[in-house]
Amino acid sequence: MKYNIKITKTQNSHLSDVDFDNIPFGRVFSDHMFVAEYRKGKWEDLRIEPFGRFTIHPAAMALHYGQAIFEGMKASKSFEGKPLFFRPEMHARRFNNSARRMCMPEVPEELFLQALDQLVAIDSDWIPPQEGSALYIRPYMFANDEFIGVKPSENYRFIIFTGPVGPYYPKPVSLIAEQEYVRCAVEGGTGEAKVAGNYAASLLPARKANEKGYDQVMWLDANEFRYVQEVGTMNIFFVIDGTVVTPSLNGGILPGITRDSILKIFREKGYKVEERNISIDELMDAFDAGKLQEAFGTGTAAVVAHVSKIAIGDKVMELQPVEKRKLGEMAKKEIDGLRAGKVKDTHGWIVPVKHLELAKA
Ligand SMILES: Cc1ncc(COP(=O)(O)O)c(C=O)c1O
Missing domain, CATH: 3.30.470.10 (Aminotransferase class 4, branched-chain amino acid transferase, N-terminal domain)
Incomplete structure (x- = not known):
């Protein structure tokens, strides 16, 4: 019509x-x-x-x-x-x-x-x-x-x-796991919707994170404060022992369009990819075992923003320098390349603006 x-x-x-x-x-x-x-x-x-x-x-x-x-x-x-x-x-x-x-x-x-x-x-x-x-x-x-x-x-x-x-040249972001506040973004709440109130509810915890010297909050599930959800205005990915892992969509997380695109790109390139629950204990164990290789946020604004360090309670995990991280960079290049028309669009993701004659009329 x-x-x-x-x-x-x-x-x-x-x-x-x-x-x-x-x-x-x-x-x-x-x-x-x-x-x-x-x-x-x-x-x-x-x-x-x-x-x-x-x-x-x-x-x-x-x-x-x-x-x-x-x-x-x-x-x-x-x-x-x-x-x-x-x-x-x-x-x-x-x-x-x-x-x-x-x-x-x-x-x-x-x-x-x-x-x-x-x-x-x-x-x-x-x-x-x-x-x-x-x-x-x-x-x-x-x-x-x-x-x-x-x-x-x-x-x-x-x-x-x-x-x-x-x-957008994002500098790597530091994250602090939020163990006191939750947003409205809980299962059954409004997390999978992009509603103004979700962002309002995130402001006080975000300010407190800033006061502690961290850029953004890493949200945890509202029931147990145990499972990672997402970050500020980004979904979150980890590379653990060569596998790309991101929290599954459980109703409490915004289904990011960048997240979906990056998951498809990794799968097509043959990487091992898992969408599942990721607990803070798993992250800390992986870090201690030297297996937490990358962490990055994904979203329309930055495409990919690397995570420099993550604090969980008293434990501060400094991740390896960005130069050593391959997968986050690869995903960003691929999406930037698609947007610039330099990478072939095999998915039908790129839609040309049609009625350009309107600009002149
Ligand atoms: C809470 C939240 N999570 C994740 C995202 C990433 O979504 P997208 O990749 O569609 O920009 C955003 C940005 O819209 C967001 O506000």
Whole structure:
């Protein structure tokens, strides 16, 4: 089905103000945004309009009861300058999984993908051409009923905006296992959904980790504080005695699209890969036996971020220098190569931006 999206272009592009060689993350926004309203059981008023502020009612339900979900994805340019998405339909599906969990209406996958394509086509000049840079894309939805009282809202707003981001050169991150707090991300909770509240609940433990000198929290399961879940905004992988191991998806972990891609890449290349429970005792034993060879986080922002050290209680495990780690680097190169159009896409993960004529009209 083809959706009718009304397009109003800005008369006042600020593209020429942007220094693509020096872009602060999360602070620069492209010229346009997509907006749709959910009213009386259907999505309507589909529009692309100049990026800018909008007003909401003080009683807008999302502000009080937290029905708010989002996605984070990227468009990049191939080495030939062609704009590309990476697995956009996976993001659309995950968005709808999040919507179902939060009792919010789904956005038809076709609508999500058409809105995304047209918006990014119009602002395709905002995709930085530099290798490793990208256009970060933020689809989100929030409850917009003007009502006080706990119930699912009847009105929602779905928005997509974008902004260029520079190359991400993550320095290795230090992690501390969290043995006091849990997020809402427990089995049966909201961990496998990308909901705003999960991130709010992570902030205090993250601040305490920073005060102890660590970059990020390594979340453990909420029942026993024993099994590793994920890290900040990344899934986590370990290489133990040559085997790639990552926590299995158990309902408490966000099913990362980078995680899924990297698992497929390792399997295809013939590495031994296991998705299973990983206890902190196993990690400490592997470290003591000299078998904990690598640890890295995976996510859209960094692709792969190596872990420098992990603290579990009083035990601090310093991992081997990044130069000696092969698998994390290999996975990053492969995904960066796909995004730059330099590695052949045998999976259908790379989707070209289609309606580029909209940029000129
Ligand atoms: C909690 C959490 N885990 C994992 C990820 C990695 O997911 P993806 O690879 O889809 O970016 C993210 C980022 O979206 C996240 O916020």
